[in-house]
Amino acid sequence: MKKLRVLLLGGGGREHAVAWKISQSEMLDQLFVAPGNGGTQEIATNLAFSETDFEALKSALLDHKIDLVVVGPEAPLVLGVREFIEQDAEIGHVKIVGPGKVGAQLEGSKSFSKQFMERHNIPTARFGEFNASQLDEAVKFLDSFNPPYVIKADGLAAGKGVLIIDDKQEAADSLKEMLLDGKFGDAGTKVVIEEFLSGIELSVFVLTDGKDYVILPEAKDYKRIGEGDQGLNTGGMGSISPVSFAKGAFMDKVIDRVVKPTVSGLKKEGIAYNGFIFIGLMNVNGEPQVIEYNCRLGDPETESVMPRIKSDFLNVLWNCGKGEIAGSELLIDDRTAACVMAVSGGYPESYEKGKEIKGLSNVDGTLIFHAGTKSNDGKIITSGGRVIAFTSLAENLEDALSKTYESISKIDFEKMYYRKDIGFDLN
Ligand code: AMP
Numbered sequence: 001m002k003k004l005r006v007l008l009l010g011g012g013g014r015e016h017a018v019a020w021k022i023s024q025s026e027m028l029d030q031l032f033v034a035p036g037n038g039g040t041q042e043i044a045t046n047l048a049f050s051e052t053d054f055e056a057l058k059s060a061l062l063d064h065k066i067d068l069v070v071v072g073p074e075a076p077l078v079l080g081v082r083e084f085i086e087q088d089a090e091i092g093h094v095k096i097v098g099p100g101k102v103g104a105q106l107e108g109s110k111s112f113s114k115q116f117m118e119r120h121n122i123p124t125a126r127f128g129e130f131n132a133s134q135l136d137e138a139v140k141f142l143d144s145f146n147p148p149y150v151i152k153a154d155g156l157a158a159g160k161g162v163l164i165i166d167d168k169q170e171a172a173d174s175l176k177e178m179l180l181d182g183k184f185g186d187a188g189t190k191v192v193i194e195e196f197l198s199g200i201e202l203s204v205f206v207l208t209d210g211k212d213y214v215i216l217p218e219a220k221d222y223k224r225i226g227e228g229d230q231g232l233n234t235g236g237m238g239s240i241s242p243v244s245f246a247k248g249a250f251m252d253k254v255i256d257r258v259v260k261p262t263v264s265g266l267k268k269e270g271i272a273y274n275g276f277i278f279i280g281l282m283n284v285n286g287e288p289q290v291i292e293y294n295c296r297l298g299d300p301e302t303e304s305v306m307p308r309i310k311s312d313f314l315n316v317l318w319n320c321g322k323g324e325i326a327g328s329e330l331l332i333d334d335r336t337a338a339c340v341m342a343v344s345g346g347y348p349e350s351y352e353k354g355k356e357i358k359g360l361s362n363v364d365g366t367l368i369f370h371a372g373t374k375s376n377d378g379k380i381i382t383s384g385g386r387v388i389a390f391t392s393l394a395e396n397l398e399d400a401l402s403k404t405y406e407s408i409s410k411i412d413f414e415k416m417y418y419r420k421d422i423g424f425d426l427n
């Protein structure tokens with residue numbers, strides 16, 4: 001059996017979880033992570049370059065004789081990392097999990113993804129799109145909806161480009177700020193206005209080689225900073241997998257109405273897509289509606305999804321990279337994974353870094369995935385807003401959560417915060 005040399009791009013909790021899973025593979029020769037974090041360095045070799053530094057990536061691919069690149073975050077994909085590798089004679093043989101520039105527009109442009117859904121009859125909220133010369137039309141379009149109004153910057157805006165506003169005047173003011181005053185910069189020079197969907201959210205993950213696909217365990221993410229889903233949006237404060245309502249007739253609808261037409265739509269349009277599709281769904285009274293696509297895995301969903309995969313995940317990634325995913329199967333652990341994220345006090349607004357994390361070695365029976373940490377003089381210190389994800393597996397949600405919370409109580413860093421109600425809306 002060929003042993004693989006793998007490079008994973010990214011440095012968050014998602015990448016630690018994927019690295020953890022890959023590191024268990026019998027097919028692995030050596031794993032590198034760039035830039036990685038204080039957790040990935042325990043199980044892989046961290047390489048000190050940014051995930052969007054393509055020249056450094058090329059040197060690493062050559063120096064370390066890499067067979068497979070797995071791309072964690074969206075930025076390198078939207079910037080064309082696939083094309084950069086494929087079109088270079090020296091590294092063009094390296095296999096990649098992650099779509100090309102056009103496929104990555106499913107995430108990189110709300111307008112592209114809404115139009116794609118429209119072309120393929122994929123259920124999504126009614127919408128309109130407007131550019132800087134169409135402010136009056138955009139304001140008028142608000143009249144065709146009941147509040148709250150959903151306004152989205154077209155481009156990538158670090159997760160902040162979605163506004164949900166109750167007051168019409170405020171919505172009109174925000175449209176002006178985005179279209180004319182440069183709020184969100186280039187990302188907001190085009191906007192999508194869409195119908196507000198009321199329901200419960202779900203993240204579904206598909207890994208496709210553009211022809212066939214496998215579906216990973218689904219998860220629910222908790223995005224708001226405060227308990228009861230109150231307060232500012234964050235990257236995600238915790239996740240649960242499986243999700244109690246994601247089964248039977250509902251999942252059949254997700255597969256028939258969303259997953260299949262998405263994969264076949266890409267193929268029909270000649271968009272070679274080799275990588276993850278993250279489908280953000282709303283369950284509206286039992287009917288799935290797509291809120292968004294991402295061209296990567298979710299964070300912190302991945303921290304509860306990876307622990308439930310029993311199969312050799314590197315094998316499936318390798319098959320995907322080669323364009324041979326047909327016939328791949330994922331064996332899934334029936335148990336429930338509960339992930340809770342410990343964050344720096346103040347996050348998602350300003351916060352301090354460099355705090356020593358104490359007590360990690362006291363945690364037992366819970367997986368620890370580092371998100372924003374680095375090592376410093378033999379100590380692990382905080383280096384980001386989201387710091388560490390804790391994931392426990394148990395027979396039911398209640399037991400998984402209580403184990404996770406027991407483990408979190410064993411660690412500490414100055415101004416540590418976490419939500420104590422993850423999973424509150426599931427049973
Ligand atoms: P997005 O960046 O498109 O994922 O949007 C961020 C968050 O805004 C989503 O996770 C939802 O919670 C919320 N959201 C986006 N679009 C809608 C919508 N049409 N109706 C209700 N909530 C939405």
Ligand code: GLY
Nearest residue numbers: 221236298299300
């Ligand atoms: N947890 C949501 C995301 O990764 O976009």
